[in-house]
Amino acid sequence: MKRFNVPILLVVLLTTLMGLAWFEVIDLYIQTIVLFMGINIITSTSLNLVNGNMGEFSCGHAGFIAVGAYVSSILSVALFTKSRTFGAPLLPPELAAYGFPLVLIIGGLAAALTGLLVALPSFRTRDDYLAIITIAANYIIISAIINIDKIGGARGFMGMKRVIFAMEKCAEIPWMILWVFIFMVLSIIIIRRYMSSTYGKGVEAIRQDEVAAEIMSVNTNRIKLVTFMISSGLAGIAGGLYAHTIGYVNPKSFDLLKSTEALVMVYLGGMGSISGSIIAAVVFTLMLELLRPLQIIKWVAIPLLLIIIMQFRPEGIMGNRELSDIFPRLKKFYKFK
Amino acid sequence: MFDTLLQNLLNALQWGSFYSLIALGYTLVYGVLRLINFAHGDIVMVGAYIAFFISSLLLGQYGMPAFLPGWAVLALTIPLTMVLTSVVGVTLERVAYRPLRRKGANRLYVVITALMAGLILENGNLLLLGASRKKFPEMIDKVVYKFGSVYVTNLKIGVILTAILSFIVLHFIITKTKVGMAMRAISYDKFAVPLMGIPIDTVIVFTFVLGSSMAGLAGILFALSYPILDPYMGMSIGWKAFIAAVVGGIGDIRGAFAGGFILGIIEIMVVAFFPSSYRDLIAFSILLLILTVKPTGLFGVAQTTKI
Amino acid sequence: MTLLQIKDLTQLFSGLCAVSELNLNLDERELVGLIGPNGAGKTTVFNLASGFYQPTHGKIIFQGRNLAGLKPHQVSALGIARTFQNIRLWKEMSVLDNILVAQHFHLGYGLGSLFFRTPRYLKREREIRHKALELLEIFKIDAYAEEKPGNLPYGMQRKVEIVRALSSGPKLLLLDEPAAGLQSADVNELITLIQWVYDQFDLSIWMIEHQMKVVMSLCSRIGVIDFGRLIASGTPTEIQQSPEVIKAYLGDDQL
Numbered sequence: 001m002k003r004f005n006v007p008i009l010l011v012v013l014l015t016t017l018m019g020l021a022w023f024e025v026i027d028l029y030i031q032t033i034v035l036f037m038g039i040n041i042i043t044s045t046s047l048n049l050v051n052g053n054m055g056e057f058s059c060g061h062a063g064f065i066a067v068g069a070y071v072s073s074i075l076s077v078a079l080f081t082k083s084r085t086f087g088a089p090l091l092p093p094e095l096a097a098y099g100f101p102l103v104l105i106i107g108g109l110a111a112a113l114t115g116l117l118v119a120l121p122s123f124r125t126r127d128d129y130l131a132i133i134t135i136a137a138n139y140i141i142i143s144a145i146i147n148i149d150k151i152g153g154a155r156g157f158m159g160m161k162r163v164i165f166a167m168e169k170c171a172e173i174p175w176m177i178l179w180v181f182i183f184m185v186l187s188i189i190i191i192r193r194y195m196s197s198t199y200g201k202g203v204e205a206i207r208q209d210e211v212a213a214e215i216m217s218v219n220t221n222r223i224k225l226v227t228f229m230i231s232s233g234l235a236g237i238a239g240g241l242y243a244h245t246i247g248y249v250n251p252k253s254f255d256l257l258k259s260t261e262a263l264v265m266v267y268l269g270g271m272g273s274i275s276g277s278i279i280a281a282v283v284f285t286l287m288l289e290l291l292r293p294l295q296i297i298k299w300v301a302i303p304l305l306l307i308i309i310m311q312f313r314p315e316g317i318m319g320n321r322e323l324s325d326i327f328p329r330l331k332k333f334y335k336f337k
Numbered sequence: 338m339f340d341t342l343l344q345n346l347l348n349a350l351q352w353g354s355f356y357s358l359i360a361l362g363y364t365l366v367y368g369v370l371r372l373i374n375f376a377h378g379d380i381v382m383v384g385a386y387i388a389f390f391i392s393s394l395l396l397g398q399y400g401m402p403a404f405l406p407g408w409a410v411l412a413l414t415i416p417l418t419m420v421l422t423s424v425v426g427v428t429l430e431r432v433a434y435r436p437l438r439r440k441g442a443n444r445l446y447v448v449i450t451a452l453m454a455g456l457i458l459e460n461g462n463l464l465l466l467g468a469s470r471k472k473f474p475e476m477i478d479k480v481v482y483k484f485g486s487v488y489v490t491n492l493k494i495g496v497i498l499t500a501i502l503s504f505i506v507l508h509f510i511i512t513k514t515k516v517g518m519a520m521r522a523i524s525y526d527k528f529a530v531p532l533m534g535i536p537i538d539t540v541i542v543f544t545f546v547l548g549s550s551m552a553g554l555a556g557i558l559f560a561l562s563y564p565i566l567d568p569y570m571g572m573s574i575g576w577k578a579f580i581a582a583v584v585g586g587i588g589d590i591r592g593a594f595a596g597g598f599i600l601g602i603i604e605i606m607v608v609a610f611f612p613s614s615y616r617d618l619i620a621f622s623i624l625l626l627i628l629t630v631k632p633t634g635l636f637g638v639a640q641t642t643k644i
Numbered sequence: 645m646t647l648l649q650i651k652d653l654t655q656l657f658s659g660l661c662a663v664s665e666l667n668l669n670l671d672e673r674e675l676v677g678l679i680g681p682n683g684a685g686k687t688t689v690f691n692l693a694s695g696f697y698q699p700t701h702g703k704i705i706f707q708g709r710n711l712a713g714l715k716p717h718q719v720s721a722l723g724i725a726r727t728f729q730n731i732r733l734w735k736e737m738s739v740l741d742n743i744l745v746a747q748h749f750h751l752g753y754g755l756g757s758l759f760f761r762t763p764r765y766l767k768r769e770r771e772i773r774h775k776a777l778e779l780l781e782i783f784k785i786d787a788y789a790e791e792k793p794g795n796l797p798y799g800m801q802r803k804v805e806i807v808r809a810l811s812s813g814p815k816l817l818l819l820d821e822p823a824a825g826l827q828s829a830d831v832n833e834l835i836t837l838i839q840w841v842y843d844q845f846d847l848s849i850w851m852i853e854h855q856m857k858v859v860m861s862l863c864s865r866i867g868v869i870d871f872g873r874l875i876a877s878g879t880p881t882e883i884q885q886s887p888e889v890i891k892a893y894l895g896d897d898q899l
Contacts, residue, residue: 057445121629128373129632132583135576136621143618154614190759197758197765198744198751198772205734205745212732215694217720217749217812226755256576260452267449299460303453307433310450314442320736 014181021174031177033289035245038180039238040281042187044265045274046234049191051263052271052320053200054227055207057131060118060138061235061262064111066254067141068236069243072107073160074151076100076244081162085150096166100179104240111236112229114141119228138259145251156250160243180241187234191274194230203227204272264306270316275323280316340486345609346602351493351562353601354500357594358555359578360585361507362548364593367582368524369544370438373448376429376455378575380549383458384422384556385473385566386466391417392474407476414476418557419550426549427542429454435538455572462568473564496558503551504594511590516543524588584624586637595635600624645672647816647848648693653702655688655872662688664872665702670816675842675849677863679856679883681892685872686852687729690818693850694726695719707815721749725814727805729821729852735794739785739804742793743776743811750812776811782844783807799830803837810845817841819851823858835861860884868892 017034020026026034043065050058078086080096091099118137122130146154167175194200202223205213214220243249265284269276287305291298310316324330359381366374395410397403405413433454437447480491511517519540523530531537559574560566577600585596600620607619628634648670655663662685670676680686691697693704695716704711711719725746733742751772757765780786785803793801802822809817822838823831835858842849842862853859859866860880867877870892876883883889 051445057448121625121632128367128371128587129583129628131373132580133625133628136580136625139576139617140621140625143615143621147612147614147618193759193761198747198769199753199755199758201737201741201745202748204737204741208734208736209732211696212728212734213745215696215716215720215726216746216808217717218745219715219717219748260456263449263452267446271443271445296460296464300457300464303456303460307450307453307457310442310446311433311436311440314437314440314446316446 010181010185014178017181018174018177021177031174032245033285035176035180035241037282037285038184039241039245040265040285041184041278042234042238042241043262044269044277044281044284045188045191046231046238047262048266048269048272048274048277049195049203049227049231049234051266052273052277053195053203053207054224055271056122056224056228057128058134058228058231059131059263060134060136060141060256060259061232062254062256062258063118063134063138063141064115064232064235065239065242065258065262066145066249066251067114068104068107068111068239069249069254070107070145070151070157070239071110071236072103072240073157073243073249075106076103076163077157077159079103080166081159083159083162085159093166094170096163097170097175100163100167100175100244101182104179104183104237107240108233108237111239112233114236115229115232116225118232119225122224135256135259138254138256142251142255154251156248156252158248160249161247163244164247176241176245180245183237183241187237188274188278190230190234194227195274199223207272267316268306268309270318270320272320273316273318273322276316276318276321279318283317341609344487345605347487347489347493349602349605350497350598351601352605353598354496355555355559355562355574355597356578356581356600357500357597358503358551358558359575360582360593360597361504361590362551362555363579363582364585364587364590365507365520365544365548365551368588368590369520369541370434371444371524372434373451373579374548375448375451375575375579376458377451377548377552378571378573378578379455379458380422380426380429380552380571381556381559381575382462382566382568382571383425384418384549384553385560385570386462386471386556387421387425387553388414388418388557388560389471389473389566391421392476396474396476407478411476415554415557419553422553422556423546423549426545426552430542430545435541455575459568459572466568471566473560473566475564476561492561496562499554499558500594503554504590507547507551507590510547516540520544580621580624584627584634586634589634589636592634592636599627599635646670647672647674647707648850649703649705650689650693651703651705653689653692653704654700655685655692655697656700662872663692663699663869666869666872666874668867668874668877670848670850672815672848673846674865675838675863676851677859677866678850678852678869679854679859679866680869684869684892686869687820688872689869690726690820690852693719693818694724717749720812720814723813723815724818725809725812725816726818727802727809727820727822729824731793731798731801731805733793733801733805733808736792738790739793739796740773740776740780740789742804742808743779744772746808746811747772747776779807779811799826799833802826802834806837806841810841815847817847817849819849819853821852821854823853823855831855831858834858838862 021031043061047058047061050056077083079091079099080089080093082088118133122133145151151157164175195203202213202218205218206220206223210220265280266277268284269280287302291301294301359377362377363374366372392410392414393399395405395413433450434447437450482489511520519530519535522535523537523540578597581596581600582593584599585592585594603620603623604616607616611619646669650666650668653663653666666689678686678689688697692699695711695714695718698712706722706724709722734745752768753765777786777789780789783803785800785807788796793804796804823834826834838849839862863880865877866880866883868875868883868889875888875892876886
């Protein structure tokens, strides 16, 4: 019966969280932190696919997050709410609860498409050129958003709270917890399935010896493309969830600092380790919140702490291992694929 | 029309000088260590602040009697700043990067450490000096030369000439001196170099000295040209200079030098003809286009893989 | 039946002529050697045959098909597999995974069936895995299936690399100095192994080797190249007596 252990655990966790939120045991602030954790897990695991498993150095993850955030926000606001920018809702707002996941996925697809555009030139280049191309892409995306006045330009875009209200008309449950949880689990499943397939093992082969991979029949260009698109697509979904969690987006919140945060989570967790990325995302989110009272000191303390951690564990928290490698007994308990 | 173009070109050369000087530091460290030293932009900021304190001190702030004329203060500030900035750069290498290298960490962990070090420099500065911006003192009187309708300040000429001169000096060091040759040797084969009896750590420290002093110089020149200092001034200019270095062909100092000027020219020209909010959008699109056409950068040589 | 046909093959590296107007034929079911002094261009020929370089001039025709313009992974899907001079296994993956990845060209499922774990995907993964395990068993290295190749002794790594190349079911196996770095006892074992592979599998083998013992005892024909040109070819005994070959190896003035 071990194949049911993980699903049961996840359902219990989700209902507990939603119950706690429903009965207002945990206030909005804590709920937001929990949501951020979920979103950061998507961010870090998806970036880990490119930077950890594939061994490339993508530095502009926030650019894809921004694309997903904007596309899904604009869609959901235009479709389900009355707004000054887009006028009356295009669809009955009651549909928001069903339409929202679709909108998120479209945001993810848009981000994946952007990822495709960014990745294409990077195939003719080597090593750290992907770093540059993604940094430049991050700049370009932010700059493009700033220059589109229709979606608020530098002021940002808002109205997503009303989408949540529209969903609550359907049923009054903490919707965002539900969606973040579902998409977090989905993206972990996607990454996990991808990396455990023979197809996905080609990604590891590329990292360890690209020449050998190509000669041993791995279509390296295609795999790189697919992997990069999965990574940026999931980042887009994280962006959509982020935008709807805080209710407004601003181009500045997707700058290179945000990309840096994603990088930190990946390398803190350990390159190529999914559980490492998850743990790092949770730890990092908590760290950001717990140290908030320190104000500006926080932004000295956190980097300092990270430098010190890296001095003691230069391979990240988990290295390239998974939890089940460290605690083999876990394998008896779960079968998660 | 021609005059406007010429005026813009001069501005672009000045603006490109900063990028070039910073890109040189990036490319030196990258060439030797294959490390993207993301803290480099913030080293520039540190350089600007060091220059601010030295010059203020010499100009009679903080209770020191002012006994030197402005030009002498500047002449003293430049070398002092370069020395002190390189101390900061080398400290970073010794404290943060070298231990990681010794432990055999994946080089990307060193890159992340560099990113973190940059954040510490920025926010540490904010913490120590507060959020108020600093006004960089004026040490030499501004002289404006007028050619037709084109205006050139002595500062502008100074900046451009300094950038060119530093490149020439650097080029000489890299190609003609023993330590420069050692630097290039490390970039070819870092395993063989210690076997040849070359002290690899000394060479690396020297690389950081060179790179950081260039950053210090860029910091002073930037502060002289745009005399408002704030802790985040180095961040974006640093990222951009890195991109410039890659477009030039990272690891090659000619590439960094050229790349810096190319980025400067593109940015100024974009602002001259488009709304300034389009600057990043157009500039980076052009750079990406260059990289798509010439993936190794302008001066980069394609590496061949041996089987 | 001709398996591989090399016609006027020339490869220039920025002016340096690594391979020059090489003509060679390889039949089906043949075990052929390629020898020559260091830097003669042997590995370059292999790199051309596996699609890693595109020839400057000339053609490589494999089973009637011109390889020009094909990427290495496409060439390997056609049935040319190879090993490398300095073993290039994926060192952080298990031996089994190494074998699995080499079957990338005939996975036979799309991304959709991968993510949804369709029966087709599960079936194909099972088959591929089964085949890989079977191969490991045949070569008696199934005990190391979960080991990382980096932890295995050198000779064993050579063996794993040959198995990896075989796993894609090639018609032509290119062995690039399989005996390099082996001790003499291991070399004898390697000779037996290669002969066994040749007998068991329906393929041709083309090998580069410096150790004369290996080439002379295995190959039915040997080609010798020097400075990128074919200077002699024939049976091992013919080669041993060819004055051209002796000159190339020992130099002019020694005789």
